[in-house]
Structures are given as C-alpha cells and as structure tokens.
Amino acid sequence: MIQITNKADCCGCTACASVCAHHAINMEPDALGFLYPKVDEKKCIDCGLCEKVCAFNSNYDRSLNLPSPKIYAARHKDIHEVETSRSGAAFIAISDYILEQGGVVYGAGYTDHFRVVHKRATTKNERNDFKGSKYVQSDLRGIFTLVKEDLRQGLTVLFSGTPCQTAGLTSYIGKRLRENLILVDIVCHGVPSPNIWKDYLTYLEKKYKQKIIKVDFRDKSRIGWNGHIESFVFENKMKKESTIYTYLFYSHIMLRPSCSKCYYTNYNRPSDFTLADYWGWEKLSSEFNKDNKGCSLLFINTKKGEICFEDIKRNLNIIASNKSICCQHNLKQPSIFCNKSQDFYKDYQYKGFNYILKRYGNVGFRFFLRKLKNRIYKILKI
Structure with missing residues (x-):
C-alpha cells in the first residue's frame, strides 16, 4: 500500500486513489490544503496497484x-x-x-x-x-x-x-x-x-x-x-x-x-x-x-x-x-x-494567515525593515 512518509514524494495527482477498486484511499488535505493519500487499512487488500500507478518519478x-x-x-x-x-x-x-x-x-x-x-x-x-x-x-x-x-x-x-x-x-x-x-x-x-x-x-x-x-x-x-x-x-x-x-x-x-x-x-x-x-x-x-x-x-x-x-x-x-x-x-x-x-x-x-502575511509577505513593518536592510546591504556592497 502507498505510504507517504516524505511530502516531497507526492504531487497529489489522485492516480493512486482513482485506481483503487476497493475505495481504500482518500485524498486528505494537510494544513496548507495540499491533498495526500490516506489508506484505510480495513479496506486495503495490499494489491500494490496504488504504488504501481504512481508516475511521480523519473520513469514517467x-x-x-x-x-x-x-x-x-x-x-x-x-x-x-x-x-x-x-x-x-x-x-x-x-x-x-x-x-x-x-x-x-x-x-x-x-x-x-x-x-x-x-x-x-x-x-x-x-x-x-x-x-x-x-x-x-x-x-x-x-x-x-x-x-x-x-x-x-x-x-x-x-x-x-x-x-x-x-x-x-x-x-x-x-x-x-x-x-x-x-x-x-x-x-x-x-x-x-x-x-x-x-x-x-x-x-x-x-x-x-x-x-x-x-x-x-x-x-x-x-x-x-x-x-x-x-x-x-x-x-x-x-x-x-x-x-x-x-x-x-x-x-x-x-x-x-x-x-x-x-x-x-x-x-x-x-x-x-x-x-x-x-x-x-x-x-x-x-x-x-x-x-x-x-x-x-x-x-x-x-x-x-x-x-x-x-x-x-x-x-x-x-x-x-x-x-x-x-x-x-x-x-x-x-x-x-x-x-x-x-x-x-x-x-x-x-x-494563521494574518501572522504569516506580516512575517513573510510584502505588508507591514517587517516588510519595511527587510526592504531597508536589503537597500543598506546593496549600498555597502557598492
């Protein structure tokens, strides 16, 4: 059965969930809303189709x-x-x-x-x-x-x-x-x-x-x-x-x-x-x-x-x-x-969203300080 231990290994295409004839796989969102397969082990017969159908690799x-x-x-x-x-x-x-x-x-x-x-x-x-x-x-x-x-x-x-x-x-x-x-x-x-x-x-x-x-x-x-x-x-x-x-x-x-x-x-x-x-x-x-x-x-x-x-x-x-x-x-x-x-x-x-917007986005005082810091760095580099 498919098990995603590293999120970077899944693109969320739904092929694994679609191929499962026993409906043992649901695509469930994480905190950011990205979908990942979750296997219901009570329904799974371990046929391996979900792993075989995955095309997120260099052998597509x-x-x-x-x-x-x-x-x-x-x-x-x-x-x-x-x-x-x-x-x-x-x-x-x-x-x-x-x-x-x-x-x-x-x-x-x-x-x-x-x-x-x-x-x-x-x-x-x-x-x-x-x-x-x-x-x-x-x-x-x-x-x-x-x-x-x-x-x-x-x-x-x-x-x-x-x-x-x-x-x-x-x-x-x-x-x-x-x-x-x-x-x-x-x-x-x-x-x-x-x-x-x-x-x-x-x-x-x-x-x-x-x-x-x-x-x-x-x-x-x-x-x-x-x-x-x-x-x-x-x-x-x-x-x-x-x-x-x-x-x-x-x-x-x-x-x-x-x-x-x-x-x-x-x-x-x-x-x-x-x-x-x-x-x-x-x-x-x-x-x-x-x-x-x-x-x-x-x-x-x-x-x-x-x-x-x-x-x-x-x-x-x-x-x-x-x-x-x-x-x-x-x-x-x-x-x-x-x-x-x-x-x-x-x-x-x-x-939450408002916090990350101010910390990582282009609004608020943090963004002003980042811009100021970058500008000073460029001036000193010149």
Whole structure:
C-alpha cells in the first residue's frame, strides 16, 4: 500500500486513489490544503496497484514522444481570445478543435467561492472557465475516473494541467484508452497552497467589506502581458489591484513540497502539447507581440500532437523556434524553495494567515525593515 512518509514524494495527482477498486484511499488535505493519500487499512487488500500507478518519478511514460519537440511561438488570430487568455490563447485553439469534434475538455476552473478544481466542459462557454492562469493547485478528486469513463464511451478527451497531473492521468488510463486522449501540460513554476488562497480572499473581503465576484491572478488589461498584478472585482463593482499573493508565490515559500523535486523540468514532456508564456519572443520577431497582449510558447511533443496541430494552426499565427531561444528556468530545473518554507508552514498552521502575511509577505513593518536592510546591504556592497 502507498505510504507517504516524505511530502516531497507526492504531487497529489489522485492516480493512486482513482485506481483503487476497493475505495481504500482518500485524498486528505494537510494544513496548507495540499491533498495526500490516506489508506484505510480495513479496506486495503495490499494489491500494490496504488504504488504501481504512481508516475511521480523519473520513469514517467515518454514512449510516444518525438525525438525532440517541435517548438513555436503562437498567438490566436482572434485578438479577443488573446486579450481574455493568459498568454497567446494557444489553449483556446486546441480546445476549440476538440469541442468541434464532439469531444470534451478538462481543465482548471472555479467552484464555490473561487476554489480551484478541475472541471469537465462540453461547450466553449463552459471551457472559457479554464482561461487564465490559476496560481493554486487544483483539486482533482473524482476527475480521473470521469476521464476514463468518457474514453470508454468513445469520446475524444482533452485534459490540461500540470505535467505531474498529466503524467498521473496517463499512468492511470493505461495504453489501451490512450488513443483518444489528448494531453496538454504547462511549464509549471510550482503549485501554491489552496488554503493560503482561500484565506487571502477572506482577508481582502474583510479589508474592503465587500464580497469578491471576479478574480484575475494575472491581469494584463492595464499594464500588459508581461506584468504580474492580481485584480479583484467586488460586489459594488469596485476593482482593486494587489501584489500580495504574487509576492508570496515568487518567494517560493508556499509551494507544494513535491515541486522542489519536480521530475518534469525538461524537454521530455509527459503530454502531447506543452504551453507556457513565451518569454524572449523578441528574439524571433520584433512585431509578433508588439502590442504586449500575450504570446504562447507551444511544444508539440508527440505524433498525435503533430496531427492535431495540422488542424489547429489555421487559427494561430505561428513562428518556428528552437530550444536555444525559448529556454526557461523551469525547463532546466525545479524552482528553488525558500529556506524558510518549513517555518512558514508551522507559523501558518499554528498562528494563521494574518501572522504569516506580516512575517513573510510584502505588508507591514517587517516588510519595511527587510526592504531597508536589503537597500543598506546593496549600498555597502557598492
């Protein structure tokens, strides 16, 4: 039976819980809201399937991969799709193709009060909930079994997620049903805590005494695609911008422990397509993204991806690229964690969100002192 003794050994993909025919495994949250498998030993027959299906290791399936990915800069030809997507709306082109074939699309959307979960979409309107970055680990409970059932019904399925999620799904689905499954992963920086996100929304609603009705983790409407500012719209139509959550995200202090040893930070991706922001697009063309609306980095990793791309590319403006131009940090190695991550976890668990916000965030007197200390250090170093 699967036993997680080191949290860094589990990415929370739910493959182990999904494969258990005896329902002996539940995915339960820790203090930060990250899900981990817990085995009910009374139900477990010790068959070993849960351990066998785990793909969070260096031996994840790459059997369908091309010798090297085909790499493009990509932007949707419909500017509205670009403006309402995180980067260049390449995902919209791929998912439109699947939906137009009568298929279904799975991606990260919202439920309840902006809780991030994976959802199933059969229309473009439902799919639009998957637009935009969501800097929170999504809840996948129950999704893998839905995907398998769709594939058994003969449907074409597009599943988008982090590479650990797509690798886990591939392992769970098996090769027999893989033919009608299209996988899209992202170049992932690391997945932040669901509970920190939940508490952050509560903090903002208390601060402004209004309920939030719309969120944008990375609003590009005012300063463009290459900025990173969160925005929130409240019930009274007031819109507020912030960098509080962004600051914690880039501090690498609230990411899932497994992100520190990610096995997928390379060009051997576990999916048919890989998407990311294309930082450095200027090396290809000074005109391609001159309006600063967004540009996608697109990898085609498999023959199946190549076949799909032949139909998809009619809706995209593309420029061929290569590894030397498009290389990003998380294609070379995992994000390096802050050395205070363990302290952060304990402080949040026992002292709560407001405490960690002042101690580790970019608000309050502690943050002012840290900035002052860094500035003095830089002056003395000069």
